[in-house]
Amino acid sequence: MSTFTKSAATDDEIRRRVDEYLGRYVKGENLPANLEEAVLYAVLSPGKRIRPLLVLRSCEALGGESEKAYPAAAAIEMIHAFSLIHDDLPALDNDDLRRGRPTVHVRFGEAMAVLAGDYLNSVAFAALAAGYPGEVGGRLCSELSGAATAMIAGQVYDTLGGFPENLSAKEKLDLIHRNKTGALIRCSCRMGAICAGADALQLEQLTKYAEAVGLMFQVVDDVLDETQSAEQMGKRTHKDAEAGKLTYPGLFGLEGSRTQVRELEKEALTAIETFGDSAEPLRELCRLLAVRTK
């Protein structure tokens, strides 16, 4: 177990530093001015930066140097931002509002939204290659590319089907979200662990934590989509029910979903209970995600 190291950074400090990395990667590339503007608009939009926080807190939990985790944290946020831009496109979810602002295609046009998303997908791997020249870079590249492809597969299941035969509604829902939301959250924790030089057991424990948190995150998302207003969420809500999509509240009811959230929170915390005090911010993050209201 790692020895206790007091975390020097608050969540907000980490967010600011991740944004510095994100801005630096994009601005260092000598891009067409219009592409740079669209990419920065997307990637620096006022989000929660949950995935970067998970990378950082997972690295710290194992006593790793948090400084080493920032390029990976920026890379996962780039993949996340790319997925939001493309998911919002008219041909997909057709959303006008994201994080309280017009979506990228509304603001910059559809062609630019396609290309800005593409750019963020590719540049995430450049950030990893630049940040981790040796063998760790290869492992991180493998994690990130595996998670990105899984996420895209999840988006296909969610919007276009293509399921294996004979799945129940619950199995379909799990398959969608294990891929669509779960894969990047799992990858965040695993990348943080790899940055910290985790051993096999630690990696397994963090993976369990991440899988529970990922599912919990989605159940909470579905509950919020049903109970909150668009104004509170900064994006269109009630859209799943309107589209007749499978959701956790749809299958288990609001109360059943809230019970699931509590169980998943417990499962996540149990997975890392043998970790020391250095894992406290990671535990706190799980608790916050269980009760978030936006």
Add this chain to the structure above:
Amino acid sequence: MSTFTKSAATDDEIRRRVDEYLGRYVKGENLPANLEEAVLYAVLSPGKRIRPLLVLRSCEALGGESEKAYPAAAAIEMIHAFSLIHDDLPALDNDDLRRGRPTVHVRFGEAMAVLAGDYLNSVAFAALAAGYPGEVGGRLCSELSGAATAMIAGQVYDTLGGFPENLSAKEKLDLIHRNKTGALIRCSCRMGAICAGADALQLEQLTKYAEAVGLMFQVVDDVLDETQSAEQMGKRTHKDAEAGKLTYPGLFGLEGSRTQVRELEKEALTAIETFGDSAEPLRELCRLLAVRTK
């Protein structure tokens, strides 16, 4: 200089083997059935596989084991295929025909075209990470991500502008194509060289070869777009002139463009003239690309 090793494989044999790799990567991923179908349709479509050939022939030219170059060859073809899918989208070039068949969005719908392109962009890096576990993987990842982002920037210049101020028409055209077409061709040769363990001088020579070939490829493309029918090319032609786009024949005339092709061919061959007989297939490829008619 490398010793002479007779190339065991013809261009067609390399194409077949690249396609085997491409198919295996996609089928091994347990994808949604509809996504797998769209991705295979795109990536295994009857193309020339020029970039994979350049990877293989560059590796062989330096006496490298060609077997080692296949994952990189597959990865660059994935990036190329992704770019074609997205470039063809209604919001971008709005093309219905590609390689003599309906484009991906015509055949599978626009949402799937976005996601299949995204998938290929991400999975290319998974192919690299799987094929090259050590430090070479990191170098290849850096090359490929750099080339992919440059290509996307080139597409932005081509379709949406965003140029630095005060560029001449010729400078704009060069900036478009050095990025849009040139970056992946340059990357192909450099990845092949890295797979062969090239030294700095060899890498520089191959880079010069590739930059000349990349520009030549584009000049030929522009000439063919103006002189060939859609039936001959398997894609819509005369579209650059119709769209009022900058082209090499537009700036220098057909004869001037043909002269440029001959000069660039010579430049490419000169760059690798100190290479041994093992570079003969790479020289031959350059000659073929100079006189291609489709």
